[in-house]
Amino acid sequence: MQMVTAAAVALALAGGAAPAATAHQPTATAHQPTATAHRSATDGTWRMDGYGTVVSIRGGTFQEYQTTAVSCIQGDSAQRTGPGAYTLPDGTVLTVRVGGGRDRASVRADGSVGDRKLSRIPELPAACTRTDPEGPLAAFDVFWQSFEENYPFFSAKGVDWHAQRDRYRPAVHAGTTRDELFAVFSEMVEPLHDAHVAAQDGDRIFAEPRPGTVVPNGKLDADTKKFILERDLAKARNLQDFAAGRITYADLPGGQGYLRISGFGGYAGADTSHAAQLAELDRALDAALGRERPRSPNGLIIDLRINGGGSDALGIHISERLTDSPYVAYSKRARNDPADPTAHTRPQAVHVTPAQGPRHTGPVAVLTGGSTFSAGETFVQALMDRPGRTVRIGQPTQGVFSDVMMRKLPGGMTAWLPNEEFLTRSGRTFDGTGIPPHFTEPVFTKEEFEKKRDSAFDRAVHVLRRHGGTTG
Incomplete structure (x- = not known):
């Protein structure tokens, strides 16, 4: 049941350690019901809709089995840490909710934007009770x-x-x-x-990423951040770093705000809990959008050109600071028929609800490129139907949106693959091609660096200043 983000892929390819999942392990208290109290509700064997997974819940243990037509391999296990809550070894909390006559349930990973549906089955498939194949x-x-x-x-x-x-x-x-x-x-x-x-x-x-693109990594992030600080933000005011340097905010001379986000996670050091990530994110957003910051009709630039992804939920959280009206960000669905690649789970709508804290509802310019990955892309997609004016500038994003399935193989290797689609209101997906910009500009090319140009940034300033974020 382990879910991997593009940030983990990027760090692994760059030779770094993948971040732990953004989840929180609850502390047991005397008031928490025992495992026995919940046995009748969650215990049993369940088949997941899509994801090639069967789940056994017994004696306080949530056990995953990864199934195909030729195999059943034991996957991750989690221990009950609260009512309907099961915590994986990396700290990710899985919440199981039973409904629909007790033969239907759902499971959600901490920090996820969607549920996975479960149907009760009598027993484990026969393949799950046999010795794993070898060789x-x-x-x-x-x-x-x-x-x-x-x-x-x-x-x-x-x-x-x-x-x-x-x-x-x-x-x-x-x-x-x-x-x-x-x-x-x-x-x-x-x-x-x-x-x-x-x-x-x-x-x-x-x-292997899309041809002509670069996987985000620490050196690329540091080099481009240095370039931006020296070239784009040299005359900016109120320059501040947040979230272990993954978020930067500044007020530009023309009155626009500038918000750079290099990932959606890793904000709180050793504390990988979703709550800790949210707290750091809110601290940055309060500073960027708070009442003490000079407000300007010239809008906000959000720079996602180097963004390795992370938690989709954090992107939705930011979206909720950028609207006064609720709307649907996107819908998620997963392939769910092994024999039919066109069959999917029922799409789950992911909603954006205006936040209680300080908000920016004016025009927004989003800078994107081929190194905008995964949760960085779902955030861009979440802004497409934003009620305020939003313009995209730069290059198409990478084109990878799904959570990543980790499938164990006989002998100890692992296959990583997506199985989900993120749909627009019209049912379109941008997998493979990436989300295109309204205005195409070069992004961190060799020529741009050599000539100390940042065409996408300059275009964003111009568009917000002269046109208020319109795409015409």
Whole structure:
């Protein structure tokens, strides 16, 4: 049940440690009901709608089983820490709610924007009670089948997954080495150019972003931030860093506000709880949007050009500071039929409700590029139907929106893949292509650095100053 963000992918590819999930482990108290008190409500065996998952809840333990037509492999387990709450070893809290005649339930990970639906089944599938398959060929079959049953984008990517199996499976046998098998998996997924797809073997990870784009990493973030400080913010006032440097705010000379966000998480050091992330985010937003800041009709620039993603919920939280009217940010759905890539779960609408704190409801210019990943992109999508004027400037985003499924393979390797789509009001998804800008400008190119230009930033200042954020 572990969910991985593009931030983790980016850090792994850059050689850094992936951040722990933004979740909070509740402290037990004398008033918490015991596991026995909740056995009748949540205990049992459940099949998840989509996600290739069966869940067993018994004796205070939430146990995941990752299933395909050829396998059932035991996944993560969580322990009950409160009424309907189960905490994974990394601190992520899973909340299970039973309803619909007790044969229907839902589970939500702390900080997520959507639920996963559960249906009660009599017992574990037979494959889950047998010994896991072993050997390179078994690993290959589970790897291929996991994508076959869950990946939604083969047609859009122009990749024949059956042809990949026919090409590579004959080369795998009992004597295939670990390095050879990792190379096979890497070659199989490389044509997808999907930054939410990866083959992992311990610290070794292969992932391939969209051609012509760069995966966000610490050096890129530091270099571009230094450039922005020296070039764009040299004459700015009230320059402040928040959230361990991941958020920067400044008042520009022309009256606009500038808000740079390099990720949606990692805000509170060792405290990875969702509550801690929200507290740091609110501290930054209060300073940026508070009554003491000079308000200006010239609007707010939000810079997401280097953003490795993180928690979608934090993006929704910011959106709630940018509107006076409720609206739907987007809808989520997941592929849910192993034999039909066009079948999906019922779309779940994700709502934006105006926040109680200080808000900015004037024009917004959002700077994006190919290094705007995952939760950075869902935040951009959440602003598309914002009631205030919003304009996008720069380059298309990366084109990866889904949570990432981590599927264990026989022998210890792991496959990472998406299975969700984020839909606009008209039912469109931007997976693969990314969200396009209204105004196209170069973003952190070699020429821009050499000539000390930031065309996207300058365009944003001009648009807000002269046109109030209109796209015409």
